[in-house]
Amino acid sequence: MSPNYVCYDNKFYVEDQAIFRLNRAMKFGDGVFETIRIINGQAKYLEFHFERLKRGLELLEINCTSSELDQLEVCVSQLIIKNEIEKGGILRIIAQRAGLGKYTPKTNRVFFYIESERLRINSYELNKKGLKLGISQKVKIDYSKFSEHKTLNAIPYVLAAKEKYEGQFDELVY
Numbered sequence: 533m534s535p536n537y538v539c540y541d542n543k544f545y546v547e548d549q550a551i552f553r554l555n556r557a558m559k560f561g562d563g564v565f566e567t568i569r570i571i572n573g574q575a576k577y578l579e580f581h582f583e584r585l586k587r588g589l590e591l592l593e594i595n596c597t598s599s600e601l602d603q604l605e606v607c608v609s610q611l612i613i614k615n616e617i618e619k620g621g622i623l624r625i626i627a628q629r630a631g632l633g634k635y636t637p638k639t640n641r642v643f644f645y646i647e648s649e650r651l652r653i654n655s656y657e658l659n660k661k662g663l664k665l666g667i668s669q670k671v672k673i674d675y676s677k678f679s680e681h682k683t684l685n686a687i688p689y690v691l692a693a694k695e696k697y698e699g700q701f702d703e704l705v706y
Contacts, residue, residue: 537614539607539646541630544614547647556629556637557645561685563628564588568608570621570648571655575608585627588681589642594629596642604644611646620654623647626684659702668706670695 536547545551556562566581575581582601589596608623615621625646631639671692673679688706696704 534616536649537611538648539611539644541643541645542603542607544611556631556633557626557684560635561683562592562637563594563626563684564592565624565626565682565684567682568623568625569656570612570617570623570651571619573612573618573621575612575623578605578608581625584681585625588683589627591677591681592629592683593640594627594642595640596627600642604646607644607646611648615648615650617648617650620651621648622651628684663702664700666696666699666701666704668692668695668704671704671706673706 537544538547538551539545540551564585566585568578568581569576582605586596586601604625608625612621612623623646625644627642627644629637629639630641630643631637633639671688673688692704692706696702
């Protein structure tokens with residue numbers, strides 16, 4: 533099987549290859565992400581994901597031009613082909629502020645990291661057994677202007693996922 537690739541700042545690399553040092557996304561959670569389902573080798577609902585990505589970038593005051601989104605769409609298609617995803621898969625786009633700086637960024641330009649993986653299932657699967665639903669005892673999320681965006685600070689969701697697993701729930705409400 534050929535290696536799996538990622539797309540980092542419009543260039544393709546073998547997934548296990550070291551390609552960057554710590555950046556603003558890792559240091560400060562300075563960005564947003566989208567997770568996109570691939571069915572029959574095609575990213576589904578890309579225009580809706582890009583619209584939410586764009587709104588999240590605007591909220592974080594990270595500049596993203598329409599030509600950068602066009603290039604992102606090309607990279608998404610090329611990555612699916614390079615990783616030979618002909619059926620089902622999942623794609624994750626991380627849009628982050630480029631450059632360095634401490635809390636105050638030195639630039640507001642965007643750059644993208646894209647990864648993908650194959651899934652054994654090509655389409656959405658309905659749950660036929662029902663759900664074991666729980667209410668989180670550890671995580672409470674209050675509404676804010678960031679709530680509708682998938683920011684890189686996903687700690688509440690990580691802790692809720694741990695609680696879900698430990699309590700053997702299918703889903704948790706938090």
